[in-house]
Amino acid sequence: MLRLEKRPTPSRFWLYATPVVAVVLTMIVGGILFALMGKNPFEVIRTIFWDPVFGEFAFYLRGQLLVKAGPLILIAIGLALGFRAGIWNIGAEGQYIMGAVVGASVGLAVFPTDNRLIFPVMVLAGAFGGWAWAMIPAILKTRFNTNEILVSLMLVYVAQTILAKAATGFLKNPEGMGFPGSRNFSSYPAAANPELIAGSGLHWGGVTALVTAVLAYILLSRHIAGYQIKLAGQAPRAARFHGVSPTRLVMLCMGLSGALAGLAGLFEVTGPAGQISIDFNTGYGFTAIIVAFLGRLNPLGIVLAGFLMALTYVGGEMASTNLGLPAAAIQVFQGMLLFFLLAVDVLTNYRFRLGAGAASAGAK
Amino acid sequence: MDFGGINPVILIAGLMATAVPILLAALGETVVERSGVLNLGVEGMMVIGALGGFVTAVHTGSPALGFLGGAVAGALLSLIFAALTQVFLANQVATGLALTLFGLGVSSLGGQGYNGIKPPHTPGLLPEALAGIPVAGPILFGHDWVVYFSIAMTALVWWVLKATRIGLIIRAVGESHDSAHALGYKVNRIRLLCILFGGAMAGIGGAYVSLARVPQWVDGITAGAGWIALAIVVFASWRPWRVLAGAYFFGGIGALQLNVQVSGGIPLGILGLIALVCGAILAVGLLRRSTPERPQMHPAAVAVLAVPPLVWVVGLAMGVTQIKVPVEYLSMAPFVLTIVVLVIMSSGRGKAATGAPASLGQNFHASR
Numbered sequence: 001m002l003r004l005e006k007r008p009t010p011s012r013f014w015l016y017a018t019p020v021v022a023v024v025l026t027m028i029v030g031g032i033l034f035a036l037m038g039k040n041p042f043e044v045i046r047t048i049f050w051d052p053v054f055g056e057f058a059f060y061l062r063g064q065l066l067v068k069a070g071p072l073i074l075i076a077i078g079l080a081l082g083f084r085a086g087i088w089n090i091g092a093e094g095q096y097i098m099g100a101v102v103g104a105s106v107g108l109a110v111f112p113t114d115n116r117l118i119f120p121v122m123v124l125a126g127a128f129g130g131w132a133w134a135m136i137p138a139i140l141k142t143r144f145n146t147n148e149i150l151v152s153l154m155l156v157y158v159a160q161t162i163l164a165k166a167a168t169g170f171l172k173n174p175e176g177m178g179f180p181g182s183r184n185f186s187s188y189p190a191a192a193n194p195e196l197i198a199g200s201g202l203h204w205g206g207v208t209a210l211v212t213a214v215l216a217y218i219l220l221s222r223h224i225a226g227y228q229i230k231l232a233g234q235a236p237r238a239a240r241f242h243g244v245s246p247t248r249l250v251m252l253c254m255g256l257s258g259a260l261a262g263l264a265g266l267f268e269v270t271g272p273a274g275q276i277s278i279d280f281n282t283g284y285g286f287t288a289i290i291v292a293f294l295g296r297l298n299p300l301g302i303v304l305a306g307f308l309m310a311l312t313y314v315g316g317e318m319a320s321t322n323l324g325l326p327a328a329a330i331q332v333f334q335g336m337l338l339f340f341l342l343a344v345d346v347l348t349n350y351r352f353r354l355g356a357g358a359a360s361a362g363a364k
Numbered sequence: 365m366d367f368g369g370i371n372p373v374i375l376i377a378g379l380m381a382t383a384v385p386i387l388l389a390a391l392g393e394t395v396v397e398r399s400g401v402l403n404l405g406v407e408g409m410m411v412i413g414a415l416g417g418f419v420t421a422v423h424t425g426s427p428a429l430g431f432l433g434g435a436v437a438g439a440l441l442s443l444i445f446a447a448l449t450q451v452f453l454a455n456q457v458a459t460g461l462a463l464t465l466f467g468l469g470v471s472s473l474g475g476q477g478y479n480g481i482k483p484p485h486t487p488g489l490l491p492e493a494l495a496g497i498p499v500a501g502p503i504l505f506g507h508d509w510v511v512y513f514s515i516a517m518t519a520l521v522w523w524v525l526k527a528t529r530i531g532l533i534i535r536a537v538g539e540s541h542d543s544a545h546a547l548g549y550k551v552n553r554i555r556l557l558c559i560l561f562g563g564a565m566a567g568i569g570g571a572y573v574s575l576a577r578v579p580q581w582v583d584g585i586t587a588g589a590g591w592i593a594l595a596i597v598v599f600a601s602w603r604p605w606r607v608l609a610g611a612y613f614f615g616g617i618g619a620l621q622l623n624v625q626v627s628g629g630i631p632l633g634i635l636g637l638i639a640l641v642c643g644a645i646l647a648v649g650l651l652r653r654s655t656p657e658r659p660q661m662h663p664a665a666v667a668v669l670a671v672p673p674l675v676w677v678v679g680l681a682m683g684v685t686q687i688k689v690p691v692e693y694l695s696m697a698p699f700v701l702t703i704v705v706l707v708i709m710s711s712g713r714g715k716a717a718t719g720a721p722a723s724l725g726q727n728f729h730a731s732r
Binding site: 004006090136140144145146147149150151153154155157158161162165286289290293326328329330331332334335336338339342343345346349350 | 404444447457458461465466469470472473476598693696729
């Protein structure tokens with residue numbers, strides 16, 4: 001009979017092999033799912049994973065890849081810092097929305113002034129919006145011991161209501177013929193976030209995401225705060241003896257992840273989305289949770305995972321227009337990926353043994 | 365009797381029905397968490413149950429079979445969670461979130477082609493004549509069987525957890541899985557069964573949304589109810605009757621929301637009532653925080669309780685009968701109130717005092 005046995009130390013090999021195995025398993029099971037839906041599984045998988053990078057329209061789709069990966073990476077890095085410390089910020093979607101709303105409000109308040117400082121100030125405002133929204137669960141957690149998972153999640157629904165109010169009320173385009181949605185930032189250059197190199201898909205959000213990944217990597221591997229984050233996650237008691245303040249850690253991790261999510265929201269709304277609309281948020285805040293885990297909560301891994309997840313978005317859209325694959329199938333596909341990742345992850349800390357294995361039970 | 369355009373009898377009867385989905389899901393989650401497992405996938409299991417129930421009911425024409433289908437769908441999805449956390453020892457928080465994302469995706473995939481269909485009607489359980497009795501009729505006798513089922517399940521879960529051997533085993537596993545294991549109980553197997561029960565209950569709750577509350581199929585039909593159910597378990601301190609009270613409080617907010625959208629404003633009397641309930645919860649929270657060394661919390665509690673009636677009297681004196689609230693802000697009310705109640709209930713007390721199972725969220729592996 002198969003049984004699990006704990007490894008003395010986590011396996012380095014499986015730590016890095018897990019995401020690869022999970023992706024392969026997801027492709028196989030996803031392929032079966034697509035076949036059951038009456039699609040040619042090989043064609044669908046090729047459309048999702050191959051065509052956006054090497055196919056006929058790759059020159060355009062490669063740029064789209066960066067557009068989707070930017071916010072995912074930015075949000076996931078912030079979440080990963082918290083997850084490492086055992087702080088579960090699940091409401092990144094809400095912080096993303098609030099960053100966009102606050103940043104856009106600042107920009108639209110001074111419309112149509114032209115000043116080169118407008119966009120940087122909006123970026124700061126966006127980070128502030130996300131930070132402030134994340135501070136609500138952080139303060140409630142540290143002050144009143146309230147569960148941060150539930151509070152941050154509830155705040156997503158509240159943020160969505162505020163977004164709806166913004167799009168139909170206080171940020172509504174006065175020249176928009178009564179349609180919901182704010183002014184479009186593409187017609188307001190001082191506040192816009194355009195493509196930096198034509199056709200590359202790179203905008204300030206992508207730049208920030210890549211820079212943040214490097215900074216976060218340095219923070220985790222070289223800085224005392226990164227050490228404290230890892231320590232608090234792996235051995236909370238030891239961390240307290242070491243003098244790590246749980247309150248400061250919660251504030252730091254929640255604040256950072258909120259600010260990064262807010263930044264992602266601002267770059268999205270001023271760039272690819274173009275305006276505040278009722279449904280400009282497309283669930284990046286939730287998908288980023290998958291990205292964080294897929295990247296092993298490691299900033300550099302997250303960059304790779306972000307591109308892979310962007311691939312499923314871009315390829316999924318292709319598959320939906322070309323092959324008639326329902327958009328929800330991609331959501332299922334992404335969920336499956338996380339399942340397989342979590343399942344295969346057992347091999348990092350445990351190994352499978354054949355037989356009754358009485359020896360190991362006696363040893364420890 | 366009328367409170368500024370809102371009939372309290374209809375409101376109470378309405379809240380009992382509105383509360384059913386979150387009550388059932390929260391009861392299931394109570395058992396799951398009492399066994400030491402934190403399943404954050406309630407929303408996913410509910411939405412799958414809503415789809416499973418809807419599809420079954422539409423194809424068989426029987427609402428009863430529909431609820432069964434919802435239970436099976438919810439339990440099947442929770443089986444994934446059980447396999448991942450109990451066999452593969454995956455992180456419960458991450459797995460629960462994955463379950464919600466996956467459930468939402470599967471339901472919107474499977475629900476294609478079911479938009480715009482009306483499911484078979486779930487009839488009232490008792491004869492019409494009883495429901496016609498003034499006041500007591502609609503509140504006590506006018507419901508379909510699921511409402512009575514949800515109350516019966518509250519009593520059943522309470523009794524099983526409190527007074528039976530099964531309940532004792534579940535609680536033992538949740539409080540100290542190492543001790544339970546040493547006593548010879550199969551920790552992971554017991555937890556697996558509890559997870560399946562939680563999934564089935566969430567599934568029935570979801571099916572009630574798509575078969576009786578809405579009743580039709582739309583994407584993401586449960587709209588956050590699963591998360592409110594999770595919150596209710598926490599601030600009910602893992603106790604079934606408090607879960608019922610919490611679910612009815614939120615059911616009341618939901619029912620009120622519908623009424624207010626029709627009448628255009630919140631009547632002062634109802635607002636006073638909500639404030640009174642919130643004040644009572646706050647007062648209980650304050651009283652619990654006060655210790656023999658810090659008795660000053662007692663006057664604070666009394667003061668908190670005195671504010672709502674005072675506001676009400678002042679309002680009446682000024683001739684205010686209802687307060688206009690934009691619909692957008694009303695729709696965020698359940699979530700804001702959840703946060704407020706969570707804060708009050710969890711403040712100032714350690715994990716032990718809140719009644720949280722000691723092994724909550726920790727995986728068990730016998731080799732340790």
